[in-house]
Amino acid sequence: MKNYNISIIKGDGIGPEIVDEAIKVLNAAAKKCDFELNYKEYLMGGIAIDTTGVPLPAETVDGVLNSDACLFGAIGGEKWDTLPRELRPETGLLKFREEMGVYANLRPAIIYDELVNASTLKPEVIQGVDIMIVRELIGGIYFGKPRENDGFKAFNTMVYTKPEIIRIGKTAFELARKRDKRVCSVDKANVLEVSQLWRDTMNELAKDYPDVELTHMYVDNAAMQLVRNPKQFDVIVTGNIFGDILSDTASMVVGSIGLLPSASTGDKTAIYEPIHGSAPDIAGMGIANPIATIVSAAMMLRYSLNEVKAADMIEEAIKAVLKDGYRTKDLAAFDAKEVLNTTAMGDIIVKYI
Amino acid sequence: MKNYNISIIKGDGIGPEIVDEAIKVLNAAAKKCDFELNYKEYLMGGIAIDTTGVPLPAETVDGVLNSDACLFGAIGGEKWDTLPRELRPETGLLKFREEMGVYANLRPAIIYDELVNASTLKPEVIQGVDIMIVRELIGGIYFGKPRENDGFKAFNTMVYTKPEIIRIGKTAFELARKRDKRVCSVDKANVLEVSQLWRDTMNELAKDYPDVELTHMYVDNAAMQLVRNPKQFDVIVTGNIFGDILSDTASMVVGSIGLLPSASTGDKTAIYEPIHGSAPDIAGMGIANPIATIVSAAMMLRYSLNEVKAADMIEEAIKAVLKDGYRTKDLAAFDAKEVLNTTAMGDIIVKYI
Ligand SMILES: CC(C)[C@H](C(=O)O)[C@@H](O)C(=O)O
Ligand SMILES: CC(C)[C@H](C(=O)O)[C@@H](O)C(=O)O
Numbered sequence: 279m280k281n282y283n284i285s286i287i288k289g290d291g292i293g294p295e296i297v298d299e300a301i302k303v304l305n306a307a308a309k310k311c312d313f314e315l316n317y318k319e320y321l322m323g324g325i326a327i328d329t330t331g332v333p334l335p336a337e338t339v340d341g342v343l344n345s346d347a348c349l350f351g352a353i354g355g356e357k358w359d360t361l362p363r364e365l366r367p368e369t370g371l372l373k374f375r376e377e378m379g380v381y382a383n384l385r386p387a388i389i390y391d392e393l394v395n396a397s398t399l400k401p402e403v404i405q406g407v408d409i410m411i412v413r414e415l416i417g418g419i420y421f422g423k424p425r426e427n428d429g430f431k432a433f434n435t436m437v438y439t440k441p442e443i444i445r446i447g448k449t450a451f452e453l454a455r456k457r458d459k460r461v462c463s464v465d466k467a468n469v470l471e472v473s474q475l476w477r478d479t480m481n482e483l484a485k486d487y488p489d490v491e492l493t494h495m496y497v498d499n500a501a502m503q504l505v506r507n508p509k510q511f512d513v514i515v516t517g518n519i520f521g522d523i524l525s526d527t528a529s530m531v532v533g534s535i536g537l538l539p540s541a542s543t544g545d546k547t548a549i550y551e552p553i554h555g556s557a558p559d560i561a562g563m564g565i566a567n568p569i570a571t572i573v574s575a576a577m578m579l580r581y582s583l584n585e586v587k588a589a590d591m592i593e594e595a596i597k598a599v600l601k602d603g604y605r606t607k608d609l610a611a612f613d614a615k616e617v618l619n620t621t622a623m624g625d626i627i628v629k630y631i
Numbered sequence: 632m633k634n635y636n637i638s639i640i641k642g643d644g645i646g647p648e649i650v651d652e653a654i655k656v657l658n659a660a661a662k663k664c665d666f667e668l669n670y671k672e673y674l675m676g677g678i679a680i681d682t683t684g685v686p687l688p689a690e691t692v693d694g695v696l697n698s699d700a701c702l703f704g705a706i707g708g709e710k711w712d713t714l715p716r717e718l719r720p721e722t723g724l725l726k727f728r729e730e731m732g733v734y735a736n737l738r739p740a741i742i743y744d745e746l747v748n749a750s751t752l753k754p755e756v757i758q759g760v761d762i763m764i765v766r767e768l769i770g771g772i773y774f775g776k777p778r779e780n781d782g783f784k785a786f787n788t789m790v791y792t793k794p795e796i797i798r799i800g801k802t803a804f805e806l807a808r809k810r811d812k813r814v815c816s817v818d819k820a821n822v823l824e825v826s827q828l829w830r831d832t833m834n835e836l837a838k839d840y841p842d843v844e845l846t847h848m849y850v851d852n853a854a855m856q857l858v859r860n861p862k863q864f865d866v867i868v869t870g871n872i873f874g875d876i877l878s879d880t881a882s883m884v885v886g887s888i889g890l891l892p893s894a895s896t897g898d899k900t901a902i903y904e905p906i907h908g909s910a911p912d913i914a915g916m917g918i919a920n921p922i923a924t925i926v927s928a929a930m931m932l933r934y935s936l937n938e939v940k941a942a943d944m945i946e947e948a949i950k951a952v953l954k955d956g957y958r959t960k961d962l963a964a965f966d967a968k969e970v971l972n973t974t975a976m977g978d979i980i981v982k983y984i
Contacts, residue, residue, distance in 0.1 A: 354821075363824075363827070366821070368821045368822065372822070398752050398753055398756040398858060398859060398860075399751050399752055399753070399858075400751055400752070400753060403751040419789060419822075419823065420822055422786065425823075425824050426824060427824035427825070427827055427828050429793075429828070429831075430792060430793050431790065431791070431792045431793070431828075432790070432791060432792075432824045432825040432827065432828035432829075433775065433788050433789060433790035433791075433824065433825050434788070434789045434790075434823045434824055434825050435786050435787070435788055435789075436772060436786060436787045436788075436789060437784065437785070437786035438784075438785060438786075439783060439784045439785075440782075440783050440784070466872065466875075468707075468719070468721040469721065469725070469772075469773055469872075470772065470778075470787045471716075471778050471779060471780035471785045471786070471787055472780070472785040472786050472787050474716070474780055474785065475780050475782070475784075475785035476785075497872075497875075497876055498875045498876050498878075498879040499879065501854065501876045501877075501879050501880045501883075502879040502880060502882070502883040502888075505751060505752075505858060505880060505883040505884060506751060506883050507751075519819065519850075520876075522819075522850075522851045523850055523851050523854045523876060524854075525851075526851040526852065526854050526855040527854045527855060527858060527880065529855070530854075530855040530858040530859050531858060535855075
């Protein structure tokens with residue numbers, strides 16, 4: 279029987295609750311498909327600060343590097359916001375991404391037909407939207423040096439090199455080949471030198487992908503177009519901070535932030551996590567929606583473990599559960615037949631598998 | 632009779648057509664209210680490149696500095712996109728902003744009741760939205776040094792000093808005092824040092840405005856919240872590039888990009904312009920919507936010339952014209968009784984004054 283080692287980072291806030299449901303569902307799918315998952319838990323974020331004094335213990339990095347894939351909940355909370363920067367949960371997360379070398383953050387924004395009304399956008403504008411945002415995750419202004427704040431003047435550096443741009447560009451073009459064969463590269467080349475290099479490099483790279491259409495869009499226009507006509511996009515590729523902003527916009531456009539997964543991949547272990555945060559305000563209340571984490575787990579099966587059948591099974595179970603009107607509280611207003619708490623939602627998905 | 636000197640920059644694309652209509656309307660309002668406007672035209676952007684070889688002739692800077700206010704159309708077009716960076720229309724615009732010292736870009740995002748359906752967002756989400764975005768316009772990553780692109784590596788610097796932040800913060804707090812007394816400062820302080828200084832400085836400044844509520848939001852969340860629930864915002868204050876992105880998002884949320892004005896103000900001459908671009912694809916066709924420019928002209932009367940009555944007159948005329956079902960082509964789908972071309976729209980607004 280096949281056997282995989284999965285590293286688990288539950289994190290803070292609702293992290294533990296939603297990851298527990300994902301594990302439950304993973305186990306059900308593994309059983310059906312005859313493979314085994316061994317989990318090992320590691321600390322990161324606020325809980326790591328409280329337990330070990332630092333947001334990213336060395337043990338976590340080693341453990342995840344030695345696993346086949348990592349399932350991650352969410353981190354952060356007000357409690358740790360006033361700590362010095364190097365001790366904050368976010369600093370741990372950024373260091374984690376860097377150590378894992380996960381340069382490509384994939385954020386699909388899709389619509390579940392049953393939840394088309396959950397968006398603030400009109401149904402006809404979003405029905406059928408299927409966007410894949412490819413965000414560069416370990417470069418740009420997030421990691422650029424020099425960076426400084428002397429209390430009077432502060433600055434950060436937005437920097438990219440050609441190899442970094444080629445690397446993320448390839449990810450986008452390869453993905454587009456399996457989709458609608460269109461890549462829209464987003465930058466601010468009319469103002470920024472770093473964006474000019476980005477655009478020039480994408481144009482060069484496009485020559486290796488004659489079957490894929492490459493277009494360019496300025497970031498301000500892209501933010502606008504995501505709201506005006508999201509259906510125009512297939513794959514969007516962009517730098518770290520523009521990707522941070524645009525992927526959140528896109529998730530809100532499709533409306534179902536509680537359902538959207540993400541994968542962060544590079545040359546080492548890939549990380550799978552929901553795109554939503556740790557929601558400390560509802561932690562422990564049993565009302566968190568575990569579906570985004572469960573879909574992330576399915577992505578993990580598909581992309582890191584190549585257990586495609588199990589991944590399909592989970593995704594189909596989720597669709598059926600939504601179709602039959604089961605909802606968590608966040609989606610109670612949208613054609614709910616029954617409103618379930620976090621564990622009951624996990625249970626019903628297991629039942630449908 | 633009072634007498635004002637207005638500098639006019641028509642620019643490229645639809646710029647000339649829409650500015651001509653605004654001048655027509657300004658003259659009608661001036662006549663009714665007993666003051667006189669003297670116009671002097673200056674070149675900037677593509678037309679300046681074609682005519683003088685540079686995107687911002689020195690004469691334009693001097694002329695505008697010596698005027699009471701500047702009305703500006705739009706610049707740019709594909710024709711000039713492949714020129715070296717220092718010769719592009721956008722470079723002229725940025726230099727112009729810098730020379731004018733217009734550190735505060737005010738972009739109101741409001742809803743015209745008659746056009747509530749023009750947004751892709753549901754009417755109940757946007758009805759009553761009234762946001763004022765205050766964007767820092769002559770600092771941040773747009774102007775930060777060092778900046779370089781050597782073809783292999785490229786970078787820009789996002790930099791702010793405390794005095795710059797205080798200056799734009801004051802603008803936001805003062806504006807909030809005349810509105811709903813709430814300022815939301817947008818940054819990325821969980822990642823960027825420059826944002827941490829921004830946030831700390833806003834917090835300090837807030838002590839001078841105990842009557843105004845200050846909140847903070849990360850830029851990714853703000854982009855999301857603008858789509859999720861735009862009514863929550865009163866004044867948003869943010870840096871140059873975040874403001875670029877968020878103000879375009881906001882304009883699309885309210886749906887009527889052809890109607891939204893902007894003012895760029897500092898210690899010298901203020902600049903008034905529509906928030907939309909030069910739309911080269913429809914230039915010369917007589918279908919451009921001149922209303923955003925006409926509202927910008929009204930803002931100019933109100934804020935730079937203190938001709939409040941004339942400004943009110945123009946704004947009321949526009950509302951009445953929209954109410955009576957007159958539309959330009961871009962808004963033809965939204966309860967149009969009659970679709971007018973650019974000059975006819977100018978004429979009917981004059982008639983209503
Ligand atoms: C928590 C924060 C540092 C992070 C980011 O900005 O990358 C988050 O917003 C995300 O998108 O994963
Ligand atoms: C044309 C461009 C340089 C400009 C900007 O980014 O400031 C425009 O997008 C704007 O918002 O006025």
